[in-house]
Each structure stands twice: as C-alpha cells, then as structure tokens.
C-alpha cells in the first residue's frame with residue numbers, strides 16, 4: 001500500500017564525519033533572516049546516522065541528493081596555492097585543480113550509487129555540474145551514472161554551484177534526463193550575489209524547453225517563495241519539496257505556517273513532498289512539522305510524507 005509508505009525526498013550524505021562537518025560549517029542558511037529557536041540536528045551526515053533515523057521514523061526510502069560545487073572547491077584550492085608561482089606554474093596548477101575536480105565529482109557520485117546498492121532504502125540522485133564537467137562531459141557522466149550505476153535522478157544547486165537553472169550549458173544534461181525519464185531535484189532560493197540563479201523564476205525556461213522532464217523545485221522557493229505559485233501554475237512538470245522552509249516558519253523572511261500551508265494548497269498538495277534536508281534537520285522533526293500544518297487534511301499530509309514521492313520520483 002503506497003499510502004502507508006514514508007519517504008524522505010531530500011537527504012545529503014557525506015563519505016566521512018569530517019567531510020560532513022566541513023560542508024555544514026561552510027554552508028550558511030541565511031535567506032530566511034532570523035528565527036530564535038531553529039531546530040537543527042547534531043548529525044553530520046554519515047550513512048549510519050541516517051539509517052538510525054530512518055529506522056526510528058519508519059521511513060523506508062531516503063532520496064540522497066548529494067551536493068557538489070566545482071566553483072566552491074576551485075575557490076578553496078586556488079586560495080591555497082603558494083604566492084610566488086610563475087605564470088606557467090600557475091597555469092599548470094590550475095589545470096591540475098580542474099582535473100582533480102573532475103575526478104572528485106565522479107568519485108563522489110559513484111560513492112553515492114555504491115552505498116545505495118548496499119542499502120536498499122537509499123535512492124541515489126547524482127550531482128551534475130557543468131563547471132566540473134564542461135562541454136558534453138556532464139551529460140555523458142549523468143548518462144553513465146543512470147545506465148551503469150543505477151542513479152535514479154540528478155541533483156542541482158544553482159546558487160551554490162554558480163550557474164543559472166536555465167543556463168543552456170545544462171541543456172544536454174536536461175535532454176539526457178528527459179530521455180532516460182529520470183527527474184531532477186534542484187535547490188531553489190536566492191543567492192548572495194542576487195543573480196537569481198536558483199530562484200523559482202530561473203526555472204521557467206528549462207521547464208518550458210523540457211516539458212517531459214520532471215523537475216523538483218526544492219524548498220518551495222526558499223527565501224524567494226513568493227515566486228513559487230506562478231511557476232507551479234504555469235508549468236505542470238514542476239514539483240516541490242517542503243524541506244528547510246518548513247523549519248523556518250517563524251523567521252523574518254520565511255512564510256508563516258498558515259502561508260506555507262496555503263501555498264501547498266494552492267499548488268496542489270499532491271505535487272509537494274516531505275524532505276528533511278538531513279544533516280541540517282532531523283527526520284522525525286520534519287514529519288512532525290508536516291503533520292502540524294493547518295489547512296491540509298490528514299490524508300493530504302500522509303501523501304506528502306510518502307506516496308507523493310513514490311509517484312513523482314517513480315520510486
């Protein structure tokens with residue numbers, strides 16, 4: 001019975017405790033403004049931590065939307081270069097960094113697929129990044145991950161990765177996803193430089209150009225949630241998860257519980273999925289938050305916590 005199933009549609013995992021805590025430290029959730037009592041988890045995103053929380057909450061499937069930013073990795077590596085390099089030494093070092101980044105995204109994605117093979121409850125969505133894999137390489141890598149490593153979808157984070165969701169360098173990757181019928185889960189929200197790369201409006205051109213592609217606009221628009229309803233009403237291939245934003249409903253920029261529930265109502269509750277955004281928040285708290293929303297029926301909330309993800313993501 002799919003209506004009994006519980007799914008976490010948005011989880012991040014890291015290969016080591018160190019990798020998880022470094023990423024958490026370097027990733028500030030700023031867009032909602034301030035909120036005094038934000039519920040955060042102590043976890044850092046290891047597989048074991050997640051499995052314990054899944055067991056405790058009867059969540060049988062978790063979608064692993066791993067995040068990789070060539071831009072951020074490159075910035076850190078370039079800042080660590082010694083100062084007195086000649087131009088040619090510098091050129092060589094930059095080429096080495098680019099090669100390392102290419103290898104790194106591929107091995108991170110392979111790891112995601114490998115752990116998902118070992119744990120039947122994990123569903124791997126692999127990172128795609130045209131700044132790591134330029135030209136045709138990104139689409140080729142995604143095809144390889146889906147066809148040969150059982151990747152179930154693709155994860156994007158335009159604000160963190162530094163490209164627009166409708167950047168045509170992504171078109172071949174979108175084409176592959178549409179052709180192979182695998183969905184994309186993409187972060188949405190404002191970016192620090194106000195480029196609008198991942199705001200709901202930035203998804204318009206890609207949703208229009210790839211009408212068969214299922215695109216999950218994560219966080220319901222996040223800090224730019226006021227743009228979300230229009231995109232939902234214009235593009236039937238847009239879907240949503242309510243993670244992160246649901247933890248910030250007493251913040252200065254986020255919606256209230258009432259506004260969030262109304263937004264889900266207006267979009268259509270069958271197009272919205274629950275996620276935890278673990279290891280930023282806890283799975284049990286994410287479930288509680290959905291069930292505490294006003295305006296939605298018990299049945300609609302139960303679907304948000306499981307059955308919708310089964311249908312939308314084809315689990």
Ligand SMILES: [Zn+2]
Nearest residue numbers: 010012065277
């Ligand atoms: Zn996330």
